Every structure is written in structure tokens, then in C-alpha cells.
Amino acid sequence: MDPRTAGLGQPAALRRHNLSSLLREVHVHGALSRSELASRTGLNRSTIGSLVAELASRRLVAERPPGDKAGPGRPSPLVAPLLDGPVVLAAEMATDSLAVAVVALGGTILHSARMARPRGMRSPDAEVTALGQLASGPLGALGGGQPVLAVAVAVPGLVRRDDGFVLLAPNLGWRNVPIADLVAAELALDVPVFVGNDADLATLAEHTRGAGVGQSDFLCLWGEAGIGAGIIAGGQQIGGSVGYAGEVGHMTVNPDGLPCHCGSRGCWETEAGEEALIRLAGGGPGGDARASVDQLLAAAAAGDPEALRAVTTVGHWLGIGIAGLVNVFNPGTIALGGLYARLFPFVRAIIVDEVAHRTIARPHDLVAIVRVSLGADAALVGAAELAFAPTIADPATVSRVGARRARPVAAMAALGGRAVEQSQGGELAAQRTA
């Protein structure tokens, strides 16, 4: 049986599945000709034509004339994501900033805004109010005929996927915050609001559009105030039983180390996190951490011995933790983001050396250690993927032009591609990695 159609006995279900496959190709890869779509999906040209017409009637894609493509025969028009069609609102509540972006299919950020926020304890209500004010700019810039399909928020904490409830966000001082409900009430857009862990969402973005494209086993390590990881194993993002997986910053690496704010001692982030870096360079807690790191990196680049010692020590601890992750997950690539992308030139060789010494034979030869490629907007891009997931899983939930709007399926929460599988079963896995 064709794996693309296994379990899809009903013609309506099969058509929904094919619409979804086609929209996913265009969303992930950008403009594609009908013949490219045919070879990627295995569908014939007339079916492609009919599906493209339906997606176009829902203003999800548009056909445009081909460019100057070489090759025999008359070039076919390109099917591209529609930039002035439906959008999602992506938001990020980071340790020291708030950001929002209006994102079109294809992952294009149309309008965005970011504002600095003080570090430390912040009231969830005040943050949500600020987020609402910040969002009014990008939302106000939207043209008519651009409905917002969904909202997704990236939060640096333990997020329960099903209802967007934040159990704990230590760097914001949050415990038990129903953030999805608060954001929904503040924005009053009458669309689903999803919430994800920032490291998970940024990793999803890197896997879809950045350093992890085409990788079935891929890890991202994000250094900010703490350490977060996103894990893709066997092509699937690992969320854990309720969504808390990836808290690698609290692996114990030094049982006799310093106390961690999580209540344990000698966690990876107390040895290799931002505070540790500043402490090792002679700085104290508190103060402007970002400015301290800027100074420290400038000093290291200028060859200052104390700064270089601090960076090297953190590099060793990073390598020790990464070696453990390599032993457990055997990833093809590990991408370093945030603080670690900035440290990368100083610590790459140290990490490679630690990994070579601390992993069993072979895995260390096979893992590439690289920098992330999407930069500071990775969590926003990942939040947009989460918000678009229900639409891509079932494009027919978006109403046709002139029709009454259909409601997206609110129950389809969770991480990006996983929503597809929850809605239609595991048979879509092969197509997701294309």
C-alpha cells in the first residue's frame, strides 16, 4: 500500500491529506512549480491542479509566472505561499524582552516589534498587557483580507502543551500561570492560542528552516539565562509525556557544585550558563548580564587572559554536557544558539575535544557541531510554525474567499508537525522529512 495514503480510505479524508501535503511543501520550501510538486508528493498533474485551485480559493497560495528557469519545455507557473493571505501572530516572552511578529505562510515575518523588559520577577498580568500593547502595532499594519488564524507564544519555562499552562518559568519568576488563557483574553482575537517552550520552538524553526533542515536526529542547545535544548529524534520532536522534555540545563554534572535556582546543586547551567561565565570572569550576580557578557566577549577577543580562562572553562563544561547528549541521542548535528552561538568561535575546538574523549567509539566522528542559523527570531519563527500547524494539517478549515469563516480546530495543540500526526495518524512521518 502506498504509505502516503495508508489508512485514508475515504475520498474526503484523502483529499484533506493531499491538500495538507501540498500546502506543507509550499510552506516549507517556498515557491514550487506544479511539476516539482508532483514529484515531491507523488500526485498526478491534474490532481495537483485541482488542489492548487482549492488552496488558492482559500487564499493560502497563489500561482505566479515562472522565472527564467533553464530546462526543456515550457516552464510551469510557480505555486507560492500567499503573503497577503491569512497570517498567524507569533509572540515570545523572553528573559529580557517581549517580541511579536505577524507571520505569513512560508514563514515570512511581515511585521514585528520587540521591546526590552527588566530581568527577574515579572507579573504575568503586566507582561500580558505589555504584549497586547506591543502586538497592536504589527496587527494594525495588516491589510484587509488577512485574517489571523491562530496565536502562539514562546515561553522560557515548563509548558503543558495541551492547554498552554506554564508550570514553572524560573527566569520570569512564574509558577502555575495559565498563559494561553491570559493571552487569549488580552488579545480578544477569537482564535486558538498555543504556547510552547522557547527552546523547543526555536529548535522546531531551526529544523524546518535553519541549521537542522533535512536532519532526522538534531539537537539545539540554547544558552540564555539558563540552558535549554530542543531534541529531534527519528524526525520527531521529543516533548516528553506532558511537554517538559529538554530541560538539559538541570542535568547534574557536578554533584559538589554550586546550588541551582531549581533547588538542586551542580546543574549543567550552574557550571556552563551565563551566570557561571560572568562569575568565572570575576563578575558578581545581579547587574546587567547582557552588558557583562558583551564586555567579556570583547575582552576575550582582545586576548585578555582572565576572560579567555572564563570562556575556556565554560567551554569544557559545555563539552562535558554535550558529550552526554551525544551518547544518549547520537544526533547528526548539534547547533548552538543564543549565548553559545556568541561563544562558538572560542569554544568549538574545546567542545569537539571533550566530545571525542567522552563518547563511545564513532558517534563523536559523526556529529557536526555548528551554530544555529536563524538568529534572534528563531523562537518567533518556531511559534509561527506551531500556530500554523492546524491550518497545514487541514487547510479546509480556512474559509474560501467570500464564505463565512470556518473555525480552526482548537484541540490540535502541541508542537508543529506533531499536530499533523495527531490529526491523521503516523503515516505522514515520511513526508515531513522531505
Ligand SMILES: [Zn+2]
Ligand atoms: Zn538546576
